[in-house]
Amino acid sequence: MLIANRGEIAVRIIYALKELGIESVAVYSEADENSLHVMLANYAIRIGPPASKSSYLNMKNIISAAEISGADAIHPGYGFLAENPEFAEMCRDHNITFIGPPPEAIRAMGDKIEAKRIMKKAGVPVVPGSDDPISSLEEGLNIAKEIGFPIIIKAAAGGGGRGMRLVRDESEFTNAFLSASNEALNAFGDARVYIEKYLEKPRHIEIQLLGDMHGNMVYLGERECSIQRRHQKIIEEALSPALSEEKRRWLGEVAVKGAKAIGYYSAGTMEFLMDKDGNIYFIEMNTRIQVEHPVSEMITGIDIVKEMILIAMGEKLRYKQEDIKFNGHSIEARITAEDPERNFTPTAGKIDFVHKPGGPGIRVDSHIYSGYSIPPYYDSLIAKLIVWDKDRISAISRLKRALEEFVIRGEGIKTTIPLHLKIIEDERFKKGDIHTGFIESILKLDNI
Ligand code: MV4
Numbered sequence: 001m002l003i004a005n006r007g008e009i010a011v012r013i014i015y016a017l018k019e020l021g022i023e024s025v026a027v028y029s030e031a032d033e034n035s036l037h038v039m040l041a042n043y044a045i046r047i048g049p050p051a052s053k054s055s056y057l058n059m060k061n062i063i064s065a066a067e068i069s070g071a072d073a074i075h076p077g078y079g080f081l082a083e084n085p086e087f088a089e090m091c092r093d094h095n096i097t098f099i100g101p102p103p104e105a106i107r108a109m110g111d112k113i114e115a116k117r118i119m120k121k122a123g124v125p126v127v128p129g130s131d132d133p134i135s136s137l138e139e140g141l142n143i144a145k146e147i148g149f150p151i152i153i154k155a156a157a158g159g160g161g162r163g164m165r166l167v168r169d170e171s172e173f174t175n176a177f178l179s180a181s182n183e184a185l186n187a188f189g190d191a192r193v194y195i196e197k198y199l200e201k202p203r204h205i206e207i208q209l210l211g212d213m214h215g216n217m218v219y220l221g222e223r224e225c226s227i228q229r230r231h232q233k234i235i236e237e238a239l240s241p242a243l244s245e246e247k248r249r250w251l252g253e254v255a256v257k258g259a260k261a262i263g264y265y266s267a268g269t270m271e272f273l274m275d276k277d278g279n280i281y282f283i284e285m286n287t288r289i290q291v292e293h294p295v296s297e298m299i300t301g302i303d304i305v306k307e308m309i310l311i312a313m314g315e316k317l318r319y320k321q322e323d324i325k326f327n328g329h330s331i332e333a334r335i336t337a338e339d340p341e342r343n344f345t346p347t348a349g350k351i352d353f354v355h356k357p358g359g360p361g362i363r364v365d366s367h368i369y370s371g372y373s374i375p376p377y378y379d380s381l382i383a384k385l386i387v388w389d390k391d392r393i394s395a396i397s398r399l400k401r402a403l404e405e406f407v408i409r410g411e412g413i414k415t416t417i418p419l420h421l422k423i424i425e426d427e428r429f430k431k432g433d434i435h436t437g438f439i440e441s442i443l444k445l446d447n448i
Helices: 007-020 036-040 059-069 085-093 103-110 112-121 137-147 170-188 245-261 293-300 304-312 392-405 417-425 438-443
Strands: 025-029 043-048 073-075 151-155 165-167 193-197 203-211 217-229 232-238 266-274 280-286 329-336 353-355 362-366 381-389 407-409
Touching: 007 036, 007 304, 007 362, 007 381, 025 036, 025 059, 043 059, 059 085, 073 304, 085 103, 103 112, 103 280, 112 193, 112 245, 112 280, 137 151, 137 170, 137 193, 151 170, 165 170, 170 193, 203 245, 203 304, 217 245, 217 293, 217 438, 232 293, 232 417, 245 266, 245 280, 266 304, 293 304, 293 329, 293 362, 293 381, 329 392, 329 417, 381 392, 392 417, 417 438
Parallel strands: 025 043
Antiparallel strands: 151 165, 151 193, 203 217, 203 266, 217 232, 232 329, 266 280, 329 381, 353 407, 362 381
């Protein structure tokens, strides 16, 4: 199997392959010659220069690498080509198994308007808003008035927060509409936008799903991902402190019903927003393995990456819903090579020394090692520190202990470890009283 990715997720996939007894083929750019995924894989093929578009996004080169090496499957990881329906189709056309859902599902969920339409029809609650793209300023304003301000304008081809505009009142509408649709056109080549009621300080809650090609699907509980900055998640946990057992079951069943409506298989995630009254609404679906999948693995004991591979080989799901038990609590801290004191500018360069924390309940998913150089071309994620313990309070103290033990040293290298410590020492965080505006309030503190 070829891994069309780099960094920690490429390493994570190679671990799963080794345990399944499947040979691995790494691909790498000129900047990743000395990467851990290249060292760990059975074979490695250089596919292009450092820029992602010439290497990790270069579909022809990746397909060629699969054919040359004799790989009969490709795992896309997350980012890069993971949610590109053309790439999934190209794999299918070359008789290469794409480790993920069918291209039709990727395409349908890539259009956020279509995704909402499908989910609404399947009985999944969606955020109130326009059911179609907004075709004119006038129509948009009428819909906005009907829904009631504040509203939010989102790009149909967007997702993850790109191309969004908050509109507080009527006077802001025209500017916001034109700039959102212009930004959408420039970023995605698709100017279509839609409108939603704006929810104040919602929680971000997502359901992990696993389904096979034979119509079986289970939910692996939810993840709370409300601590984000600029739509980048910083801390994720499972389960959410905000859901009762009853609500968890209801939401899990709703998510399964929605995903089954599109004939989904593989691992996938349904994203929801929860308002302060506890109402929950679908916003989008991610058709890939996600960065934060480990917290769901820790509380269920299920290796999601391995299951995705077995599912793509046509195997039947090995679990029924009643087999899924949620045990303890897990938290992931995304450690990036960025300087929080300099507006999170990425820091690249040589890491002279790394010490990863250990001990009970600790997992570190990372590609860094002493002597590794962080290239400046890619995402700044360098390690995911994942902890497990019997309950949330114990998991928080374990995370604190592990963050304090983690050493990443190198000239000019800064990490977000101090920021993580600040977050988890906050009384509101300890109480589980978090929402999507939490991180701004932390960053206003001047002593990070
Ligand atoms: C919203 C919202 C409020 N109301 N939609 C941002 C990322 C994208 N996945 C959806 N996002 C939001 N959509 C409505 N109708 C607020 C956000 C939002 C947000 C959501 C999750 C986590 C962090 C966030 C930070 C700012 C805004």
